[in-house]
Amino acid sequence: MGAFSGLSDKLSHIFSKLRDKGKLTELEVKQAMREVRVALLEADVNFSVVKQFVNNVTEKAVGEDILKGLNPTQQVIKLVNDELVAIMGTNHSKIEISDKPPTIILMCGLQGSGKTTMCGKLAVMLRKQGKNPLLVACDIYRPAAIKQLQVVGKNANVPVFEMGQIDPQKIVKGALKEAEKNQNDIVIVDTAGRLHIDDELMNEIEGLKKTFKPSEVLLVVDSMTGQDAVNVAQKFNEVMDVTGVVLTKLDGDTRGGAALSIRAVTGKPIKFCGTGEKLSDIEIFYPDRMASRILGMGDVLTLIEKAQNAYSEEEAKEMQKKFKENSFTLEDYLVQFEKMKSMGNIQQMIGMIPGLSGKLKGQDLDIDEKKVAQTKAIILSMTPRERQNPDIIKSSQKRRIAAGSGTSIQDVNALLKQFAQTKDMMSKMNNMGKRGMRLPF
Amino acid sequence: MGIFSKIAQGLRKTKESLSKKFYALFVARELDDEFYDELEEALITSDLGVEASEQILEEFKQACYEKRVKKAEDAKDLLREIMIDSINYEIEPYSYPLVILVAGVNGVGKTTAIGKLAKYFTNQGKSVVLAAADTFRAAASEQLEVWANRSKVRIIKHEEGSDPAAVVFDALSSAKAKNTDVVLIDTAGRLQNKKNLMNELSKINKVVERECPNADYRTYIVLDATTGQNAVAQVEAFDEIIDIDGIILNKLDGTAKGGVVFAISVEREMPIVFVGVGEGVDDLLEFNAEDFITELF
Numbered sequence: 001m002g003a004f005s006g007l008s009d010k011l012s013h014i015f016s017k018l019r020d021k022g023k024l025t026e027l028e029v030k031q032a033m034r035e036v037r038v039a040l041l042e043a044d045v046n047f048s049v050v051k052q053f054v055n056n057v058t059e060k061a062v063g064e065d066i067l068k069g070l071n072p073t074q075q076v077i078k079l080v081n082d083e084l085v086a087i088m089g090t091n092h093s094k095i096e097i098s099d100k101p102p103t104i105i106l107m108c109g110l111q112g113s114g115k116t117t118m119c120g121k122l123a124v125m126l127r128k129q130g131k132n133p134l135l136v137a138c139d140i141y142r143p144a145a146i147k148q149l150q151v152v153g154k155n156a157n158v159p160v161f162e163m164g165q166i167d168p169q170k171i172v173k174g175a176l177k178e179a180e181k182n183q184n185d186i187v188i189v190d191t192a193g194r195l196h197i198d199d200e201l202m203n204e205i206e207g208l209k210k211t212f213k214p215s216e217v218l219l220v221v222d223s224m225t226g227q228d229a230v231n232v233a234q235k236f237n238e239v240m241d242v243t244g245v246v247l248t249k250l251d252g253d254t255r256g257g258a259a260l261s262i263r264a265v266t267g268k269p270i271k272f273c274g275t276g277e278k279l280s281d282i283e284i285f286y287p288d289r290m291a292s293r294i295l296g297m298g299d300v301l302t303l304i305e306k307a308q309n310a311y312s313e314e315e316a317k318e319m320q321k322k323f324k325e326n327s328f329t330l331e332d333y334l335v336q337f338e339k340m341k342s343m344g345n346i347q348q349m350i351g352m353i354p355g356l357s358g359k360l361k362g363q364d365l366d367i368d369e370k371k372v373a374q375t376k377a378i379i380l381s382m383t384p385r386e387r388q389n390p391d392i393i394k395s396s397q398k399r400r401i402a403a404g405s406g407t408s409i410q411d412v413n414a415l416l417k418q419f420a421q422t423k424d425m426m427s428k429m430n431n432m433g434k435r436g437m438r439l440p441f
Numbered sequence: 442m443g444i445f446s447k448i449a450q451g452l453r454k455t456k457e458s459l460s461k462k463f464y465a466l467f468v469a470r471e472l473d474d475e476f477y478d479e480l481e482e483a484l485i486t487s488d489l490g491v492e493a494s495e496q497i498l499e500e501f502k503q504a505c506y507e508k509r510v511k512k513a514e515d516a517k518d519l520l521r522e523i524m525i526d527s528i529n530y531e532i533e534p535y536s537y538p539l540v541i542l543v544a545g546v547n548g549v550g551k552t553t554a555i556g557k558l559a560k561y562f563t564n565q566g567k568s569v570v571l572a573a574a575d576t577f578r579a580a581a582s583e584q585l586e587v588w589a590n591r592s593k594v595r596i597i598k599h600e601e602g603s604d605p606a607a608v609v610f611d612a613l614s615s616a617k618a619k620n621t622d623v624v625l626i627d628t629a630g631r632l633q634n635k636k637n638l639m640n641e642l643s644k645i646n647k648v649v650e651r652e653c654p655n656a657d658y659r660t661y662i663v664l665d666a667t668t669g670q671n672a673v674a675q676v677e678a679f680d681e682i683i684d685i686d687g688i689i690l691n692k693l694d695g696t697a698k699g700g701v702v703f704a705i706s707v708e709r710e711m712p713i714v715f716v717g718v719g720e721g722v723d724d725l726l727e728f729n730a731e732d733f734i735t736e737l738f
Binding site: 038041042043044046047110111112113114116141142143144145147148149150151152155195196197222224225226227228229231232249251252253254257258277 | 487
């Protein structure tokens, strides 16, 4: 694996080396911390933040407690984890709702951080919570930015207020009237991307905050941001006194060290994460889960929550049984495929399962919508008997299935192969479960 | 205004933040461990990453030893040369007809870069057509259209959600029919780990290779100077799919240093061709390693 694999893999690697040895010496702790330092720096955690982190953990680890502990390795992992959680904060946060509606949410951030898309995601999330949001287009500079928000609004099924490229103060004022008229209880203000060192534009957005006193000022930050994240966050926080941070593009392969840095310098909570291209791809940020994810412990909790949303308890029990017995059929596969769709990207899910992310990396696990439809067509073109027992599908059946589903024999073969792989993967997961790792199904 | 002063102007803010670190280092002091630690910090906080920083440090130490340099104030030029060398590549001049495919992750400034490239080529008297092959992001083609109007060039666009490869095909056909010198292809932002989107990019690439076998064809990746070490993974992944010819380093007008280009250089030879230093139509400059480093110091 290259030098730029995730922080999670790095630390797993370091600790797997520690695990091989029975006891931890002071020297080993320091060695491990040297690698933790490199891993954190490569994950783009800010230099000073790393320094402080490493000093704190080393101080705690190199002491009697750790050396006398029954399981020194676990204690080191715990210490590193505790310290990560301490930096990233201990509570997750929700949108602060104003006593006097409408609640105003003001978005800010650099160019290209993903503000407009995040506005749409927040609107969708709040709508699901029974709110009635209004989106307001205040990016009066970037070409077609207003149009972009309009399209996002249309996809989110949320109204968009715009007055063209005029003073944002007037736009927000107009939007508040509109919100009152239409009983929108939430007003989400999209603003232009701006450099934290652009005084003119920083004054403009500071003015919006002063005039309209939003309940939330959310700083949107690209999770791929490097060392400069501290400067950006510091300056925006200084001017805007932000209420929270939103981390975007977390579905990339970045480990998002910026999250640590931003928390450390602003002390403000990271509230939400953007995790995909779709408007439903928004998650609450849980510092403790992020920490365990960074540590390679896997984000089991998030996985459970996602699975719970998509499955009923009965379905889950049934599934668990089939997992255990490995009696999983193509019919179940079809159901799974559709569930997965509602749960999000399968690769993302796999990444959350402890121990699996490294093993399955690079395998073809992507799901796109077209493929889901195709898979569905193929499985539905099989007889019930074939679905129960794919081994009986020979070439003449394959021809029939391909013709019936409007696909090719290669497509049918590919699906059967993928199904076999999935079954194989499940038996692996099952075995891991037997070794004492709890699976969230 | 000459290119030189324009770079100086664009990079001024970058310089202010970074140069403080470097200037403060190269004063009358010994080249001791403390100095090297501080230099390492300056390099890492400029996003060079651990590996590239160590590599540059080692080379620098060696050079100081060989030249018997003992004082930091005398060592500045040695570091400068090492840093220039590590990102200085020969760039082949363009020939026409020319096709440039611009790719990258979301939000790095691809469309803006295309808009500025259109101006860059029309300034040289070339005819230009833009291909709005970002059919995914809301209002992306409208955004490109504004840029097309600014430079008074043609644009080929389809409906949102349509096949980007078809847009490219149409743009290339149109360019051939009208003897257009330059085709600039804007693509949707895609994270490099999204396999289906990367496949789509590969398809666009094949259309160009098939339709214009005799054109000068360049593929550029746009990087955000604010991005950290993930930029290395971005270059690797896009290079694998469409064989990247060069980097457009955007958003150098912020406080970020774009130091990750040094980390990229450790991994592969990848010239930086342009730098973006603002949102104006002229804020795209040809990259020059010496100017770049001069401004950094």
